[in-house]
Amino acid sequence: MDESIKRTMQRLVRRIPNQLLKPTLDKWGRLTAAQKQSLDFTQPKWALTERLLALCEENEWTAKHIIELEMIYVIDNPNQGMWYAFQLMDPEDDAASVELAQFKEQFKSHLRELVKHVSVKIKKHTDEAVWIRIAWGDGFTRPNHLKPTYVVHHLQTPYVFVSSLTSKQKPLLSQALVLSTRYNVIKDANLSGRKLTAIRDLLMRQYQQVFPTKFPSPLTEKNETVSNPCIEKEQSGAAANRLQMACEAFGDGELPQLQSAVYKLETKFKDPTNKTMTEQEEPFKCVIKFASTNLLESLKQCATSGIASTPVTPLLSSIPLKGRNYFVITDNGPGPTTQMHTSQK
Template identity: 70%
Template sequence: MEDQMKSLLRQLVRRIPIRFLKVTLEKWGRLTVAQQQNIDFTQTKWALADELIAYSEENRLTLRHITELEMIYVIDNPNQGMWHAFQLVDPESDAPAVELMQFKEQFKSHLNELVRNVSVKMKKNTDEAVWIRIAWGDSCSRPNNMRPTYVVHYLQTPYVFVTRLTSKQKTLLSQAMIIATRHQAIKDAHLSGRNFSAIRDLLMQEYEQVFPAKYPSALVERNQIAALPNIEREQAEAEVNRLQMACEAFGGGKLPQLQSVVYKLETKFKDPSNQTFTEREKPFNCVVTFTSKNLLESLRHCASSGIASTPITPLLSSIPRRGRNYFVITDKVSGPSSQINPTV
C-alpha cells in the first residue's frame, strides 16, 4: 500500500469517532464479514489504523476505495468545516435538462482541462444531492488527498455548497460548474456556516415558513392570555402583537440552526461631541457579529418576549427572507444608487 493511502486511512481513523466508525465501515462494505467481526474497537486508534491498513492490503484496496470511505463519513456527518453557499445565475435554455451522467462527464472533463493533476469523485446521495470530492494538484505535484474540497450540488437547482476551497481553486471550480450546469455565471450567496443542513435549508427555503400579513385566530388561542388572567388586557394584546410580528419576520415553525450573522458597517460617524470622527470623509468601518447555537430561534424569542423591539428591523428579518448571513450596511444616498436596506 502506498504511503499516501496509509496516511489518508490513518487520518480518517483519527477523525471518525469510535461510535461512528463501525457503522461507517459497514456502509463501506470493503471488508469481509470475518474481518469486520475481528476488529477490536476498544484498542487505540493507532492500533486500529494498523489493523485496517493490514486488511486493506490483504483485500488489495486502492486509493479510490479509501476516498470512498471518507466520502461516506463526510456525507453522513457534514458539519466538519465551514460551508459556503453559491448560486448559479443566467441559466441557458437546456439547463433544466442536465442529467447526472451528463453533469459528471462535463464537470470532470473541463476540470481536467484546467488542472493537469486533479482527482474527482462523485456520489449521488439519497436526497438527490450530488457530492463531489476534489483532490487538487498542479503541473508538478500529485493530487493532495489529505485536504480535499467538497462540493454539494442539487441538480436542476442553482445552489452549490462548498467547503475547503482556496481563491485559486474557486476560479477553476466556478468555470467547471458553470459549463457542467449550463449557466452563465456563479455568484457568492453571502451565506456560510458549519451546520450544512442549516445553510442549505435557509438558502433553498426548505423549512416551515410562515410569513403572512395577519395570523389567523388560532394564533391568539395559542397565547398565554387564558393562563395568565391577572395580566392587564393591554399587556396581553402587546404580547400577542409581539409574537405575531416575530413569527411574521422569522416564521412560525422550526427554524434552520444558523449559528452566526455578520454585519459590515460602512457608514459616516455621526456624533456632535466627537468632531474628529464626524468630520472625516472616509466612512466608519466596523464589523458586528451575532452568534448563537440557533440564531434565528434566539432572535424570534427576543422579539416575542420584548427583549428586542418590534416591528422587527429589516437588518434582522432579512436573514430568513433573503437567505443570507452576511450584510454590508452603507449610508442612504440620494439618486438611483441609494441603498435603503442592508445590501452587499
C-alpha cells in the first residue's frame, strides 16, 4: 500500500467519531457484507483503524476510494473547521447558463494549468451544492491529501464558501473559479464561521426576515408568562415595540447560528480629558469581538429584553443586513476590508 494512502486512511478514521464511523462506511458502500461483519465497532479506535487498513490492502483501494469516504463524511458533517465566504462579481452574459458538467471540466482544466500537481474531486450534493476537494501540490511535490481545501459553490449564485485555504493557494483558486463560472472578480465577503449552514443561510438570506411596515402590528412574544395585569398593561406596548424592532434587525424564527462578529477600529481617539491620546495624528486601533454559540439570537434577546437599546445600532444590525461579520470602523463609518481581484485573461 502507498504510504500516503495509508496515512490518509489513518487520519480519516481517527477523525470520524465512533458513533458516525459505521453509518459513514455503510454510505460509502465499498465493504462487502462479510467485511462489515468483521468490524467490531466496540474496539478501541486504533484496533479498528488497523482492521480497516488491512481491508484497504485486501481490496486494493486507491487514493480515489479514500477521498470518496472523506467527502461523504465532510459533506454530512461540514462543521469541522473554519469556513470563509467569497462573492463572485461582474458576471459575463453567459454566467447564469453554466451547468455542472461544463463547470467541472473547466475548473479542473484551469486549475491544472496553474498547478502542475493537483488532485481535484467534484461532487454534487442533494441540496444542489457543488462540493470541491482540492489536494495541493506544486511543480516538484505530489498532492498532499492530508491537508485538502474544500470549496462549496451553488451554481447560478455568486457565493463561494472555502475551508483550509492558504494565502499561497488563494489566487490560484480565485482564478480557476472566475474562469469556470464566467465572472471577472471574486472578493472576500467578510463573513466566516465554523457552521457552514449558518454563514450560507445568512449570506443567501435563507432565514425568516421581518420587514418594517408603515403601520407595524406588534409580533406575539414567545414563551409568555403570567404576570401582574397592571404591570403587563403598562409594559406591553414597550415590550412589543422592542420585539418588533429586534425582529426587524435580526430576523424571526430560527436564526443562522453565527458564532462571532469582529470590529476592527481605526478611528481618532476622542476624549477632551486625555490630550495625550486625542492629539495623536495616528488613528487609535483596536479589535472588538462579540462571541456566542448563536450571536444573532443573543443580540436579538438583548434588544427584546431591553438590555440593549432600540432601535438597534447599525453596527450590530449590519451583520444580517449586509451578510458580514467582519467590519473595519473608520472615522467615516464602516469600511470594507481588502478585496481580492482576479481578472480573466
